[in-house]
Amino acid sequence: MEIIAVKELSKSFEYYTKELGVRNSIKNLLFRKTLIKEAVRDISFRIDQGEFVAFLGPNGAGKTTTLKMLSGILHPTSGSVSVMGYNPSERKNEFKRKFAIVMGQKSQLWWDLPAIESILLNKYIYQVEDVAYRKSLDELTELLQVHHVMNVQVRRLSLGERMKLELIASLIHKPQLLFLDEPTIGLDIETQKKVRDFLKYYNEQHKTTIVLTSHYMKDIEDLCSRLILISDGQLIYDGNLKEMNGAMNxxxxxxxxxxxxxxxxxxxxxxxxxxxxxxxxxxxxxxxxxxxxxxxxxxxxxxxxxxxxxxxxxxxxxxxxxxxxxx
Amino acid sequence: MYAWWHTLKNYLVIYWLFAKNCFMAQMEYRFNFYLGIGVEISYLIAKLLYVVVVYKTDLHIGSITPDGILLFVGTFTLMTGIYSGLFFYNSLKISEYVREGTLDLLLVKPISLQFLVTLRYIHFGTPIPNVIAGGVMIVIGWNALEIPVTFFHLFAYGLFLGVATILAYCLMFLPALLSFWFVNTGGLGMIFYSIWDANNMPMAIYSKWARRIGIYVLPFMVITNFGPLLIMQELRVDQLIWGLCVPIIMLVGFRMLWKRAISNYSSASG
Amino acid sequence: MSSYETYNRIFKLGMQSALEYRMDLIFSLLSAFFPIMIQYFIWSAVYADNPDQAYFGYSYHEMIMYTIFAAFTTRIVMTHVEHEMALDIKDGHLNRYLVRPINYFSYRFFNLIGQKMFFNCLMVCAIFAVLICYSIYNGTPMKLERFLLFLAAVILAFILNMLISYAIAAIAFWLSEISYFFEMTGLFVIIISGGMFPVDIFGPWVNAMLDYSPFKLTIYFAANVVSGRLAREEIIAGIGMQGLWIISMYILSRILWRIGMKRYLGLGG
CATH class of the missing domain: 3.30.70 (Alpha-Beta Plaits)
Structure with missing residues (x-):
């Protein structure tokens, strides 16, 4: 069953440059040179339910921008996106309850509180029933083995523990679709492996569709059956990792x-x-x-x-x- | 109807959780908590100097006696407490959300973004001195003016405190909202605080034009003047009607501007 | 390189960083306007009933003049230098100055003058403009001598206030959470220096006490010099007092910093 359909998707935005010095500051006040950055150019692909797909590409290639358009954070300049039958940019609550996004460098957890408080808050924001909440929470804490840090203030935790709790907070409402933007960034090798094992298990167990961007080849080799390569905002390869060996090499x-x-x-x-x-x-x-x-x-x-x-x-x-x- | 009630209940539960979380987080830094109160007390003392001047010079503004002025100053002080407790910190946070991209994580939550962004943080320490001092001044002023404590008076005054809270929300978030378009809006914020402080005195002392602007253009003066004027039976009927309409107008206007701001964020940034 | 060149450079650095934030500067000028307006209306209402009466010893005109000049002078004199110094102490930046052949206090002093130079000149021009308007409005000739005396008084007030801040900043050696604390002391210093209302409103007792402190010699004194309430002899005497207080505050703050510095080094930075 198709869960994501992207057709001729493009995103461009304006930005300004400023040269050094006071004189240029004043010049900018009167006249700013507008430049257009085409972050994503004419991308099309489809993703089926239960797939585990990786977006791969160098920095600034447009991976994160694409992910943000899929989750409705950014509006496309042109082209169409359909995610689980919704248009993400309408940002319907019904739609938002069906997916989650985890960004490796941004946290939704309250810094000075134990993570369990943030997770509980998400229960109410996502309107999860008590029984389902208990069950998800137990399962996730068990899988990620974080019982002992549940009641410790987030600021006292290690980066790895924080990422695990971030995952729990994001999965507590059992999304059908999970976007991960560089989830293993900055983690040590052992934690990376644990997070990967967890994602793999969760994907197989719950048939959750997962779309991931990463710099780490290991993430992709271990997890993803399918690879979408993006460079300079354009799609340059879409297919199986092994087939890429065959076809390209x-x-x-x-x-x-x-x-x-x-x-x-x-x-x-x-x-x-x-x-x-x-x-x-x-x-x-x-x-x-x-x-x-x-x-x-x-x-x-x-x-x-x-x-x-x-x-x-x-x-x-x-x-x-x-x-x-x-x- | 049921769905509507259910949603409202859910929002109230979430707001309660915000309050609980903020309280716990602030208790983590108890020393800061007390120091915050200390700072607020020193600002309060600065404002009370105006009261000292009013009583020492036996200032009468038209028919308003020093005790009447105390009722206005008390209302202003109470509203400052409410503003600093519920809104101030959130308005500081908005430009940070935009700059650091934290807004992205809030945008995907299945809940009103405006609710999440503007009401997420509640401060418990800083409002304490203002709420207490404001309450005391209101009681003293109210008694000295010999206004009977009837249900109608309490209701009318309470209603205008509600109006005042809505107006404080709409007006004081305005500079922060502009940070969706401009990076640095701190200066405009400073000007808005100064205008806010102008409410320290009854609007009757200001010139006619200043009053007109303060009531009809940027309705700052409605915030602290209409409640006391109503129970002193000095509020004109047209002013009363305006006072009841203006929070609705402001809320609708604010909502429209909010939507523009968010769609600008989604379209113009990468 | 002579030490003149060193401090000239520090001065210029301060000026550049002030220019970086010039939008803030414009806004803070604008927001200075509102408190003046509020107080103008208050005093107009106070004096409206009996225009010839003096309140707290001020005639209506004197009070308005005081309000305007005190607001300007407050902005000239007040700095956030205690915050910067406290940060230097807390983050261990102080070490940088200790190992270099420059004096920390001199560094801060010249940097501050650079930072405030542009803004303060603007403020002095504004005061000059107000004086001109006032003399045209009243048809009285403006006394240039008074303005020059004010310039002397305000420069000394600036130095004196800087020394007060320097002394207060030494508290950062002992207290850990300091930014809130300085917010309090800053406001308190403004109030007892006459930055909001003339110190006279506090009554004779408080005033007698404040006579033994340097605070009245900053904003209150400078604003009264230019508003024309003080006779020439009083101004000269006041300037002399400023000089004495500057010397004593300098000695006091050096002592405080010496004690604090010992503690700082004792703790290993």
Missing amino acids: QTKVIKLKFTERVKLEQLQTYAGIRHAEDYQATLEIPKEQVNAVSRELLARLPIEDILIEDIPVEEMIVSMYQRKRAQ
Whole structure:
């Protein structure tokens, strides 16, 4: 079942520049040069219920802006958005009760109070019935293991504990749809893993659709079946992470270790030497030639170890951005 | 009808939770709490100097005696307490929400954004001196003027305190609302506080034009003058009607401006 | 580099930061207008019934003049320097000045003059304009001598008030939560310095007590110099008193800061 449908979505806004100095301040008072930033350009995609989708892209690519348009915080300049059958920019309360948004850098928790107070406030704001509230709260505290910090003032908690409680406050009304804007930013590796495990479980258990933006490749590899790549406000890839390997990447990497010193000239017959020094070398070989080439290598060189790998996702994505920019 | 009642009840529960949370948070910093009261007391003393001058010079403004003036000053002091307790802190917060983007998280809540933004914080310490001193002055002035304590008088005075609260809300949030368009509105806020303080004296001492502006353009003077005038039986009928209409007009106007501000936020920012 | 150049630089830095906030400056000028207006109407009402009577020893004209000049002088003299100093103490910024070859007090002093220079000149011009209007309105010639004496009095009042702030700021060495506290003391100092009403309204007892303090010599004195209530000999005597108080406040505040600084260093910054 389709839960989000975005068609030819664009968002641009005006901004001003000011150069240094008093004279320019005065000049700005009289005449300001207006510049237009196109944050999102002509994006279309659909997301089905229960999917776990990642928005990936460099800083300022338009990920967060897209997320904000999906949740009704920003109005699109053009194009159409439909989320669970609603137009988000109408900001109907009925609509708002069905989703939640968590922003890694902004908190909805009251700083000087225990988190449980903020969660209770959300119960009334989202009009959650008592029984359902109890049940969600128990389940979430259990899953995230935060019983012991429930009654401690938020300001005394660690960043990781705060993020977990933030998640509880956002999920207490059992949204069908959850937007996460960089949920693991600044967390230590262990907490990142816990948050990821939780999200994965929650997505599978409750069939909650989750859309996430992140910088961390690990977040995306672990969690998301689907990837939407955005660069400069434009959509450059939409599909499965594994398919991206297949579709975008026709080469494999061969890593070699030698038992004795190998000279560069001995390798020169092969195109695509990435890296070579005395006892090791890395080659990039077109997929269909991999078998032939590796057989030949084993025969010709004093090989101790041979590894055949896909190009790492990060590298692939970076090269995709670069290709996009070059266009 | 049931749905309407249900919604109202829910908002009241939420407002109660706001109050509870604020109280608990302020108790976390008890020293600040007391110091806040101390600061408010020193401002109160500054305002009471006006009362000293009134009594020492035996000031009569038209038919209003010093005791009558005390009723006005008391109303002003009480309203200052209400304003500082319920609205002041929220109006400071608005520009912060806009600047730091916290507004985004409030925008997605299934509840009136205006309610959430303008009434979320309640201050318990700062209003105490003003409410107590204002109440005492009102009682003294009321007694000295020998106004009978009837149900009608209490109701009429209470009604105009309600009118005053609504007007205080609409007028004193105005500078903060402009922060959706302009980054720095602190200066305008300062001017509004100064105008607010002009209510320290009955409007009768001001010139005709100042009064007209203060009643019909920016209805600051309605806030502290109409209640006392009504129970002193000095309020004209046309003024009474205006006094009852103006909070509705202001609320509607404020609501329209609010919606403009929010849609501007959603359209113009990235 | 001579120390003149150092302090000249600090002065200019202060001026620049004041210009950064010039919109605030315009608004604070505008908001100064309202209290003057309120008090103008109050006093007009007070004197309306018997215009020739003197209240608290002031004729109607004197009272209006006092109100206007006291409001301006308050804005010239008052600073938030105790807040800045307290922040320096609290955040440990003081260390920066301790390790450099400049004197903290001098730094603050020149920085403050820079910050207030533009605004204060504006205020003095405004007072001059009011005086001109007043003499045209009354048909009496304006006495330039009085204005010059006022200039001397207001500069000394500024220095004296700065020293009072400096002494009060030393409390930050002992108290932790200080910004609220300074809000209180600031307002209190304005009131007993005659910034709202002439000190005379407090009655003879309080006045006799205040005679032994420096507060009456700031706003109250300067405003009365220009409003024309004081004779020339009284003004000269007052200026002499200002000088004496400046010296004693300087000594007092240095002592307080020395004690506070010992505590500050004792606590390890």
